[in-house]
Amino acid sequence: MNELVIIGAGGFARETAQAVADAGAFKLLGHLDDNPALHGTEVDGVPVLGGCDLVHDLPGARVVICVGNPRDYAARARLVRRLGLTEERYATVIHPTAAVSATSEVGPGSVLLAHCVLTAAVRVGAHVAVMPQVVLTHDDVVEDYATIASGVRLGGGARLERGAYVGSGALVREATTVGAWSLIGMGSAVLGDVPPGEVWVGSPARRLRAADAPALDELAMRTELASRTVGGPLT
Structure with a gap:
């Protein structure tokens, strides 16, 4: 069974953890979250292992990023860039x-x-x-x-x-x-x-x-990237 870590420990992350348990396709190792007050605690019985960058110390685990809310729905995009993981590391739940x-x-x-x-x-x-x-x-x-x-x-x-x-x-x-x-x-x-x-x-x-x-920062970044790209799809 593939191991999995969930980036985030809020509402969406908790719901994803429940979906993982219901599906039974992954062994959930725990959550990673940048809030130090959560480190070493449990959320719905699932441990919060440490900060998001700890994902690099778990190279065998698959990953899903479960952060964001209406006030900052660009958070997932920022974390994907920051962590720099290959596409193959990401699971689909x-x-x-x-x-x-x-x-x-x-x-x-x-x-x-x-x-x-x-x-x-x-x-x-x-x-x-x-x-x-x-x-x-x-x-x-x-x-x-x-x-x-x-x-x-x-x-x-x-x-x-x-x-x-x-x-x-x-x-x-x-x-x-x-x-x-x-x-x-x-x-x-x-x-x-x-x-x-x-x-x-x-x-x-x-x-x-x-x-x-x-959100506007993400839009501006994408627009600037498009203006610099000649031919081929944007990544």
């Missing part, structure tokens, strides 16, 4: 009650919690957080670092660009794009494309303001 069709795919470092549904030809990228009871329908695309909170529904052919955050219970119309590092408020109904780096709320969803600084 899928709760046993999730329904993932044979034509769908889920990238490394991503987590699908209980009762998620991926219906047909859904593509989920790397380091994506999919909370309970999310429904992703045919031909949806969810790019790296996106976060989909509980109860979200995406219509067919919708796209969440890199780092997008969709709040609990939100609905996204078919063939609609939520731009990179934008945030959709809980319970919103997204009926048209959302530009990158913005916060949209309401039903129908409308622009409220620019995204917070951590």
